[in-house]
Amino acid sequence: xxxxxxxxxxxxxxxxxxxxxxxxxxxxxxxxxxxxxxxxxxxxxxxxxxxxxxxxxxxxxxxxxxxxxxxxxxxxxxxxxxxxxxxxxxxxxxxxxxxxxxxxxxxxxxxxxxxxxxxxxxxxxxxxxxxxxxxxxxxxxxxxxxxxxxxxxxxxxxxxxxxxxxxxxxxxxxxxxxxxxxxxxxxxxxxxxxxxxxxxxxxxxxxxxxxxxxxxxxxxxxxxxxxxxxxxxxxxxxxxxxxxxxxxxxxxxxxxxxxxxxxxxxxxxxxxxxxxxxxxxxxxxxxx
Amino acid sequence: xxxxxxxxxxxxxxxxxxxxxxxxxxxxxxxxxxxxxxxxxxxxxxxxxxxxxxxxxxxxxxxxxxxxxxxxxxxxxxxxxxxxxxxxxxxxxxxxxxxxxxxxxxxxxxxxxxxxxxxxxxxxxxxxxxxxxxxxxxxxxxxxxxxxxxxxxxxxxxxxxxxxxxxxxxxxxxxxxxxxxxxxxxxxxxxxxxxxxxxxxxxxxxxxxxxxxxxxxxxxxxxxxxxxxxxxxxxxxxxxxxxxxxxxxxxxxxxxxxxxxxxxxxxxxxxxxxxxxxxxxxxxxxxxxxxxxxxxxxxxxx
Numbered sequence: 118x119x120x121x122x123x124x125x126x127x128x129x130x131x132x133x134x135x136x137x138x139x140x141x142x143x144x145x146x147x148x149x150x151x152x153x154x155x156x157x158x159x160x161x162x163x164x165x166x167x168x169x170x171x172x173x174x175x176x177x178x179x180x181x182x183x184x185x186x187x188x189x190x191x192x193x194x195x196x197x198x199x200x201x202x203x204x205x206x207x208x209x210x211x212x213x214x215x216x217x218x219x220x221x222x223x224x225x226x227x228x229x230x231x232x233x234x235x236x237x238x239x240x241x242x243x244x245x246x247x248x249x250x251x252x253x254x255x256x257x258x259x260x261x262x263x264x265x266x267x268x269x270x271x272x273x274x275x276x277x278x279x280x281x282x283x284x285x286x287x288x289x290x291x292x293x294x295x296x297x298x299x300x301x302x303x304x305x306x307x308x309x310x311x312x313x314x315x316x317x318x319x320x321x322x323x324x325x326x327x328x329x330x331x332x333x334x335x336x337x338x339x340x341x342x343x344x345x346x347x348x349x350x351x352x353x354x355x356x357x358x359x360x361x362x363x364x365x366x367x368x369x370x371x372x373x374x375x376x377x378x379x380x381x382x383x384x385x386x387x388x389x390x391x392x393x394x395x396x397x398x399x400x401x402x403x404x405x
Numbered sequence: 406x407x408x409x410x411x412x413x414x415x416x417x418x419x420x421x422x423x424x425x426x427x428x429x430x431x432x433x434x435x436x437x438x439x440x441x442x443x444x445x446x447x448x449x450x451x452x453x454x455x456x457x458x459x460x461x462x463x464x465x466x467x468x469x470x471x472x473x474x475x476x477x478x479x480x481x482x483x484x485x486x487x488x489x490x491x492x493x494x495x496x497x498x499x500x501x502x503x504x505x506x507x508x509x510x511x512x513x514x515x516x517x518x519x520x521x522x523x524x525x526x527x528x529x530x531x532x533x534x535x536x537x538x539x540x541x542x543x544x545x546x547x548x549x550x551x552x553x554x555x556x557x558x559x560x561x562x563x564x565x566x567x568x569x570x571x572x573x574x575x576x577x578x579x580x581x582x583x584x585x586x587x588x589x590x591x592x593x594x595x596x597x598x599x600x601x602x603x604x605x606x607x608x609x610x611x612x613x614x615x616x617x618x619x620x621x622x623x624x625x626x627x628x629x630x631x632x633x634x635x636x637x638x639x640x641x642x643x644x645x646x647x648x649x650x651x652x653x654x655x656x657x658x659x660x661x662x663x664x665x666x667x668x669x670x671x672x673x674x675x676x677x678x679x680x681x682x683x684x685x686x687x688x689x690x691x692x693x694x695x696x697x698x699x700x701x702x703x704x705x706x707x
Contacts, residue, residue: 131507134498139699140505143492147659228664230695267695268492324446327667328674331447331651333616335658353637353644363639 141276160374177397189250224317482676484529489694512600
């Protein structure tokens with residue numbers, strides 16, 4: 118495969134560089150992430166792990182028609198917990214400005230095969246479990262149908278002429294906006310609004326269908342926290358009758374910005390989500 | 406507590422005096438500006454079938470240079486899985502760019518003379534499990550023989566010529582500047598380093614969980630193998646214990662999201678949980694795999 122103008126006599130096998138169409142297209146598609154996720158844009162994130170006993174939630178879900186998905190239950194529990202502690206739905210500019218959300222929007226990540234997209238649910242607290250579930254399912258189906266060609270199916274050959282320079286120019290302008298944009302009036306508000314439109318104030322990632330047993334993540338400003346749910350795990354415990362029994366648990370990971378939220382407050386917030394999922398009657402309510 | 410007692414056991418005072426020069430290349434690499442935002446996923450893999458295969462192969466031929474270990478099986482499983490998720494088989498070139506390789510050269514991190522070093526298994530996906538085991542034994546033995554001696558010579562030289570130590574602090578900045586400015590220089594640098602994925606096994610040191618970091622000028626993916634654990638499961642009311650292997654994967658969140666990374670991890674899990682069809686021979690490429698090498702790109706490499 119061509120490597121553009123670079124002559125690599127001792128190159129070890131075929132390779133794709135940024136000048137090849139498949140990789141260039143991918144880097145272009147992820148431009149925001151490539152340019153935005155530098156260390157200076159990251160929060161000092163802590164990862165907090167707790168798990169939810171699933172028996173009551175399974176009974177609750179089985180007893181409803183239509184049966185709500187786990188993502189909807191997580192969204193409802195998180196929305197209620199955010200009502201108790203709105204700090205975790207705030208946006209922080211990394212300097213001195215903490216913006217409280219009047220009506221927090223939840224972002225639910227959807228795996229579309231090649232990348233994740235977010236279903237943003239504004240005013241999530243006002244939505245009932247059924248409405249949340251319907252919206253998540255509808256958006257997930259739509260996102261998956263809109264997915265583009267895969268990396269393998271992308272056209273081979275060199276990227277269009279000038280593509281690299283155009284990408285570099287876009288990255289530099291984005292970098293300049295991120296570094297100095299806050300000096301312009303209204304720029305910070307626009308950036309926060311764009312973030313909310315893309316991911317909501319508080320993002321929920323359900324990695325359960327991907328069979329992930331453990332996760333450690335990071336957090337990008339301006340988010341203050343994000344929630345990850347992993348694959349449900351079976352544990353052997355001794356039951357009340359003294360016999361061994363299997364208990365299913367759902368691991369949850371709260372990644373939060375340590376500079377803004379003390380650990381006890383983060384624990385209380387995550388416990389609020391765990392409690393609502395273990396006593397799921399609390400999830401009922403809200404608009405249908 | 407006296408300063409002498411603060412020295413960890415097994416490390417003499419003389420060795421501690423040399424410690425900073427020996428760690429210089431790591432210290433400059435671990436500057437905060439050099440690391441990337443990476444996520445870490447972990448899967449717990451049932452080892453029963455892999456253990457049975459390992460025992461069978463070692464019963465057939467258990468000579469020291471040919472013995473198959475879990476480490477070899479994991480390297481093979483990872484290389485096989487990467488064949489269908491080639492996007493993770495690459496290196497950074499510049500800050501906004503990466504290079505993806507068609508050939509899979511797996512680097513195993515080996516603890517040698519108190520320093521971590523890498524041995525690179527070329528075309529790990531194309532080797533049989535036995536060939537991979539032989540190659541690893543050969544490379545590790547050779548590296549253990551040579552590295553300690555080289556390290557001693559380097560430390561002696563650095564102690565004699567103090568300027569050399571100072572230069573080591575400047576060189577990475579010069580190198581990074583060159584890589585930022587000249588793409589060609591970056592590519593040359595990467596070609597000198599043949600590995601395309603790194604597999605580290607802190608589990609042999611008893612580590613149960615950890616998170617690694619990805620650095621500028623390095624590989625896109627790091628696989629971590631933790632200590633084997635026993636996990637209780639319930640079968641027909643009876644408690645049974647099974648061996649599980651936690652395998653973690655660090656990947657750059659900028660190149661892909663959790664979905665593709667988790668699918669790679671699950672393919673490694675499948676290779677180890679159903680090892681007979683997948684681990685014994687060369688890798689089988691799935692023509693439908695969405696993240697495999699782009700169809701029509703690149704000639705068959707030699």
